[in-house]
Amino acid sequence: MLGRRALIAVNLAVLALSYVVVIYYAQGFTTASYFSGQWTNSFVQFQFFAGGMLLALVLRGRQPEWHIAGRAGLFAVAVAAWLVAYTVFDIKADNPQATVGQSLAGWPLVLAGAALMLIALLGTPRRFLPAPLIYLGRISYGLYLIHIFFFWLVYDKCKPWLTHIAKAAGVGTWQDAIGALIAFAASVFFASVLYHSVEAPFLRLKRRFTIVHSRG
Known part of the structure; x- marks a missing residue:
């Protein structure tokens, strides 16, 4: 304005x-x-x-x-x-x-x-640009919305269980890396579900209302 x-x-x-x-x-x-x-x-x-x-x-x-x-x-x-x-x-x-x-x-x-x-x-x-990175970009809004929940779930609520499993498997020193991998994988999965079930339909709907001005 x-x-x-x-x-x-x-x-x-x-x-x-x-x-x-x-x-x-x-x-x-x-x-x-x-x-x-x-x-x-x-x-x-x-x-x-x-x-x-x-x-x-x-x-x-x-x-x-x-x-x-x-x-x-x-x-x-x-x-x-x-x-x-x-x-x-x-x-x-x-x-x-x-x-x-x-x-x-x-x-x-x-x-x-x-x-x-x-x-x-x-x-x-x-x-x-590798295809996996392009896909992560496509679902990035969903990742932004939900990633903190899964990292909190893994590192706070599931930490005792994760520690026990990691020590039992003899990879106790890697438990933080394993936790990050689990949280990241869960975030990608659910962000992908959100993209295809919620975001993509709205993006398709938005195209119906897009105004494209013709050239003079």
Whole structure:
């Protein structure tokens, strides 16, 4: 309604608000049980919404036409940004313990890493993308909705059982990896069911109301 400049201004304001909340958490304003809710706090997540919209305004619908090696290098830089945020600045999703300084240095790295991953993959020729990854992208909204439930189920409610089974099988040191594999497999299965039974029918329905303007 207000144009490009207003969009930029609004998103910069949202970004600033997000980091105000990040600082609020970094000051350790409340108890540990509530303190761990930083990652699921909407205001913290708004930085990614704002960052994505600012990136869209910069790209203006264009897709990078880069060599696959350049894309891989950029993706590696993005992963490195996340690793630095995690190991150096102590940015951890469900157990945040970073100081104010670490938070102000680490969270922008997380945001930058997400943006670089998107840019690196945007417009990548399909032949370079394995079919399983494309399918995970297709069901990604379902994965986003339900994955935390299965990881909670495996690591909290089923942890004693998992520990017992892993030790009995002589693979006790691998129980966390086994748990992650079980939670991931369950998440993929149920996200796939959700996609085909709920999301796909709505996507087909949406096409009936799509307006395609003819060219002049």
